[in-house]
Amino acid sequence: MGKREREDPCRVCRHYHNYDEGEPCDICGHVGTSTKAAQIQVSSFPSEILPDFLYLGGFDTASNFKIDVTHGISHILNTVPSCENLYPSSFTYHRLRDEKALEFDNAIQFLDKCEIDKSRVLVNCMSGRNRSPAIVVGYLMKRKGWRLAESYQWVKQRRPTIDISPEFQQQLKEFEARLFGSRDGYGLSELNNQLQDLAFGPVNDNIRMDY
Incomplete structure (x- = not known):
C-alpha cells in the first residue's frame, strides 16, 4: 500500500x-x-439524526451528489418551496409547498414511508439551520413521543448550528400542544412560558435518550 x-x-x-x-x-x-x-465546511455534510435513517442538512448538502450517495441517502425531503429538486432521476424527492407554515403532517407522511421502505432520507432547507430542523423536531415529537424540549435537544446535539426562528418555534409549541395537550391543565400561553427556558436553549447534557 x-x-x-x-x-x-x-x-x-x-x-x-x-x-x-x-x-x-x-x-x-x-x-x-x-x-x-x-x-x-462541516455544514456541507449531512448530520445523522437517527442512525441509518434520518439526516439533516442544507442546500449545499442536497446539491452534493457524491456526499449524499456515499451516505446511502436515496430520498430527499425538500422543505423549501422555491428550491428546485436537483437530481430527480437519482433521488426520490418530496417538496413542501407552504412558505410560511411548517407542514408537519405532510412531511411526516413522507418520512413514514421512507422508514417503512428502510430508506435513508435527507431533510433539507437552504441553510440546514431553521426550517428543516424544525420539521425534524416535529417528526421526533410525533413518532418518538418525545416532548418539544427533548426533541429539540436531540437535534441540537447532532447539529449544533441549528437556529430555529421565533415564528417556527411558536409553530412547534402549537404542534406539541396538539400532540400532547396542555400540561397540568394549563392553557397554551402558560405551556409556552413553561417550555421557553428548556426548549430552544443551549444543549442540555442532562437530556439524553437511548434511540
Whole structure:
C-alpha cells in the first residue's frame, strides 16, 4: 500500500485520508489534513439524526451528489418551496409547498414511508439551520413521543448550528400542544412560558435518550 492512511475514518466525511500528502478525497473532494481541519465546511455534510435513517442538512448538502450517495441517502425531503429538486432521476424527492407554515403532517407522511421502505432520507432547507430542523423536531415529537424540549435537544446535539426562528418555534409549541395537550391543565400561553427556558436553549447534557 503506497499511501499511509489513518487508522480511523475522518469524523467529517467518514472516508480515509493520507495526512502526509494532504490529497483531496477521491469521493467527496474533502482535504483531511489536520492543519486544514478547522477550515472544513462541516455544514456541507449531512448530520445523522437517527442512525441509518434520518439526516439533516442544507442546500449545499442536497446539491452534493457524491456526499449524499456515499451516505446511502436515496430520498430527499425538500422543505423549501422555491428550491428546485436537483437530481430527480437519482433521488426520490418530496417538496413542501407552504412558505410560511411548517407542514408537519405532510412531511411526516413522507418520512413514514421512507422508514417503512428502510430508506435513508435527507431533510433539507437552504441553510440546514431553521426550517428543516424544525420539521425534524416535529417528526421526533410525533413518532418518538418525545416532548418539544427533548426533541429539540436531540437535534441540537447532532447539529449544533441549528437556529430555529421565533415564528417556527411558536409553530412547534402549537404542534406539541396538539400532540400532547396542555400540561397540568394549563392553557397554551402558560405551556409556552413553561417550555421557553428548556426548549430552544443551549444543549442540555442532562437530556439524553437511548434511540
